[in-house]
Amino acid sequence: MDENSNCNIDDEMSFLENYSSDKYSKPSVTVDMLVFTVMDEIKKNYRKLAEKSLKILMIKRAEHPYKNQWALPGGFVKITESVDEAAIRELESETNVSNIYMEQLYTWGNVDRDPRTRVISCSYLALLDNNNLKIKAGDDAKEVKWFSIRSKKVDEDERRDEKAIYKSNTILLELYSEDEKISSLIKIEEVKEVKEGKLKKINRSIIQNNGISFDHSIMIQYALERLRNKIEYTNIAFNLMPDLFTLTELQKVYEIILDKELLAAAFRRKIAPIVQETEHFTKDAGHRPSKLFKFKFE
Amino acid sequence: MDENSNCNIDDEMSFLENYSSDKYSKPSVTVDMLVFTVMDEIKKNYRKLAEKSLKILMIKRAEHPYKNQWALPGGFVKITESVDEAAIRELESETNVSNIYMEQLYTWGNVDRDPRTRVISCSYLALLDNNNLKIKAGDDAKEVKWFSIRSKKVDEDERRDEKAIYKSNTILLELYSEDEKISSLIKIEEVKEVKEGKLKKINRSIIQNNGISFDHSIMIQYALERLRNKIEYTNIAFNLMPDLFTLTELQKVYEIILDKELLAAAFRRKIAPIVQETEHFTKDAGHRPSKLFKFKFE
DNA sequence: ATAATAGTGTCTTTCAGACAGTATAGT
DNA sequence: ACTATACTGTCTGAAAGACACTATTAT
Numbered sequence: 001m002d003e004n005s006n007c008n009i010d011d012e013m014s015f016l017e018n019y020s021s022d023k024y025s026k027p028s029v030t031v032d033m034l035v036f037t038v039m040d041e042i043k044k045n046y047r048k049l050a051e052k053s054l055k056i057l058m059i060k061r062a063e064h065p066y067k068n069q070w071a072l073p074g075g076f077v078k079i080t081e082s083v084d085e086a087a088i089r090e091l092e093s094e095t096n097v098s099n100i101y102m103e104q105l106y107t108w109g110n111v112d113r114d115p116r117t118r119v120i121s122c123s124y125l126a127l128l129d130n131n132n133l134k135i136k137a138g139d140d141a142k143e144v145k146w147f148s149i150r151s152k153k154v155d156e157d158e159r160r161d162e163k164a165i166y167k168s169n170t171i172l173l174e175l176y177s178e179d180e181k182i183s184s185l186i187k188i189e190e191v192k193e194v195k196e197g198k199l200k201k202i203n204r205s206i207i208q209n210n211g212i213s214f215d216h217s218i219m220i221q222y223a224l225e226r227l228r229n230k231i232e233y234t235n236i237a238f239n240l241m242p243d244l245f246t247l248t249e250l251q252k253v254y255e256i257i258l259d260k261e262l263l264a265a266a267f268r269r270k271i272a273p274i275v276q277e278t279e280h281f282t283k284d285a286g287h288r289p290s291k292l293f294k295f296k297f298e
Numbered sequence: 299m300d301e302n303s304n305c306n307i308d309d310e311m312s313f314l315e316n317y318s319s320d321k322y323s324k325p326s327v328t329v330d331m332l333v334f335t336v337m338d339e340i341k342k343n344y345r346k347l348a349e350k351s352l353k354i355l356m357i358k359r360a361e362h363p364y365k366n367q368w369a370l371p372g373g374f375v376k377i378t379e380s381v382d383e384a385a386i387r388e389l390e391s392e393t394n395v396s397n398i399y400m401e402q403l404y405t406w407g408n409v410d411r412d413p414r415t416r417v418i419s420c421s422y423l424a425l426l427d428n429n430n431l432k433i434k435a436g437d438d439a440k441e442v443k444w445f446s447i448r449s450k451k452v453d454e455d456e457r458r459d460e461k462a463i464y465k466s467n468t469i470l471l472e473l474y475s476e477d478e479k480i481s482s483l484i485k486i487e488e489v490k491e492v493k494e495g496k497l498k499k500i501n502r503s504i505i506q507n508n509g510i511s512f513d514h515s516i517m518i519q520y521a522l523e524r525l526r527n528k529i530e531y532t533n534i535a536f537n538l539m540p541d542l543f544t545l546t547e548l549q550k551v552y553e554i555i556l557d558k559e560l561l562a563a564a565f566r567r568k569i570a571p572i573v574q575e576t577e578h579f580t581k582d583a584g585h586r587p588s589k590l591f592k593f594k595f596e
Numbered sequence: 597a598t599a600a601t602a603g604t605g606t607c608t609t610t611c612a613g614a615c616a617g618t619a620t621a622g623t
Numbered sequence: 624a625c626t627a628t629a630c631t632g633t634c635t636g637a638a639a640g641a642c643a644c645t646a647t648t649a650t
Contacts, residue, residue, distance in 0.1 A: 019414045019415065023374070024313060024374065024377070025377045026324045026325070026326055026327065026377070027327055027375065027377060028323070028324055029324065029325055029327060029418055037638080042473070044621080045626095045627090046622080046625060047623085047628080048627070048628090049627085049628075073589075077325065077407070077418070078322070078323065079322070079323045079324070079325060079416050080409065081409065081416060082407045082408045082409050083405060083407025086407075101498075104404060104405060106402060106422050107381060107402060107405045109375070109380045109382060109384075109420065110380045111378065111379065111380050118377050120327055120381060120420075122405050122407065124629090165595060188636050192595055194595060201630085216508025233531070246629085247629085248628075248629075262611085263613065263614070263615085264629085265612095265613085265614085265615085265628080265630085265631075265632090266611090266612055266613060266614085268630080268631090269611080269612080270611090270612080281514075283621080283622095284621090284622075285621070285622080285627090285628075285629095286621075286622050286623075286626080286627070286628085287620075287621060287622070287626070287627045287628040287629080288619065288620035288621055288622095288627080288628055288629050288630085289617080289620075289621060289628095290628075290629060290630090291630090297463060297490055297492060332631055343599095343600090344597095344649080344650075345599055345600050345601080345649080345650085346599095346600070346601090347600085347601070357646085544602085545602085545603090546601075546602075561639085561640065561641070562602085562603080563603085563604075563605090563639095563640085563641085563642085564638090564640060564641085566603080566604090567638080567639080568638085568639080581648085581649095582648090582649075583600090583602095583648070583649075584599080584600070584601085584648075584649050584650070585599070585600040585601040585602080585603075585647075585648055585649075586600080586601055586602050586603085586646065586647035586648050587602080587647070587648065588601075588602055588603090589600095589602085589603090
């Protein structure tokens, strides 16, 4: 590797030869991928635009534990590959998705998060545009499916004593497809030390789980929060768009992730610097055609 | 754990009993802590305010590899503790620092980042106010020291072909104390696919290393970027402040992290909602005394 | 008195929110 | 003609940038 000026090289060589990494038992390391996309729902009216819906990709577990329940695509990191490489390989082998936007999300390190053994999981946030939808089950998985996402706060609580403020939010996460609904109730507890006003700890726990494996519902909730934050100050949303899109479509993607309506005029002003108009228009829309835009890089 | 509606319980019990996690060789998992603080330099003039300086805590390695070079405090995650717990334990045992702000930063998973064996490292960003400075070496470390940080872009390059834009930045990271200077030259390469304008990959590599162990200089650079980003949209800076502080001091902390000067009037307007004035003032300053503020929680 | 910082007032600029008003294809 | 969406113009108000001006203490 790099030069090592202050020590004897022979000394170091023999140290490395004799080094054994098996003195202590080691945790296993896995990757889990949170793959999101936005899809069109069926049009209700020849004039109306299609509604959009935020989806996440899940696989049905073929093996214990949580056999026949739904889980995030993922798997063990091999000793010969980087963690990033494991994420790419596992996603492709389980869902046939490749070459998409992917960034590291968070590493989940609780001792009891997997009933088999000690497993540390590095999670990845992946975004896909719905032109890329050639998903099918890979070798490891029985079944792969997109679930629509609904996440809502069902309870809120705040207490305080002399030492700290305790905030607690309960969130109901529901994933549904045409024929199935799975869900999870998650509690997020924050403790803020009053004395200096410094954030001390956030604790996320599953209160009730209905069909979602492991602690994956917590990961989904966390990924949604990250997505909501990052869409405000980065161009991450473009990874959810096809090459050509209308500004109304782009706005609808922002709206569905932020879970609030935006004003068209303000939205267009704001994103104007990062989109580029093309010669193309939508047609057969039942109303005025819309100009198609593409992302303006740099 | 949670209920498991779709499968036979006995079946799962026997599966878990017979499960062996030792079929494949596993990577080791470590934690590395990036502990930052802001300290006053010595005053040059009885009237002038002390300059502030951003510091990072490093330990001198007592063992191979990188013996006698400087490294981030850190160590192996035990099978019985969570990753967060490992971070807290290792920081306390190596530097006697405890009960400070700490958040997970990034997990480094390249295959060859440690010459001993395959090691995946989960890094943590920690912030300390300089009232808490009772640092001393723990059992594992020979020596613990605060280094001042200087990070500057020394080269910039941009190429493009039909497929993508390639950006490259070279950054010189220098850490110095009164009697020592260590440094590292880091290259950050971004590849943006032109076709859809989507960010594909960031690669960080060490070009030259002078006294900083492992890939720790990359971690430091990454942590500085995160700190610069987060100080803009969170209250994270308060973790660098003592209980009582003047607004000018707070502004100087922002300035040193953002590496640019701010206008006092605008800064005060902006942070007004999150600070609370007290009855106390600075004194013996050689000029008009300054009101002391504290953080307004919630 | 002077040096150095503390703190405020206000003009300008920029940008988001609000909403009305015009434009246009498909039936 | 009617419907639903596309797109623009402009008023308003909030917030950031710029900078001058006043205030206050130790020496």
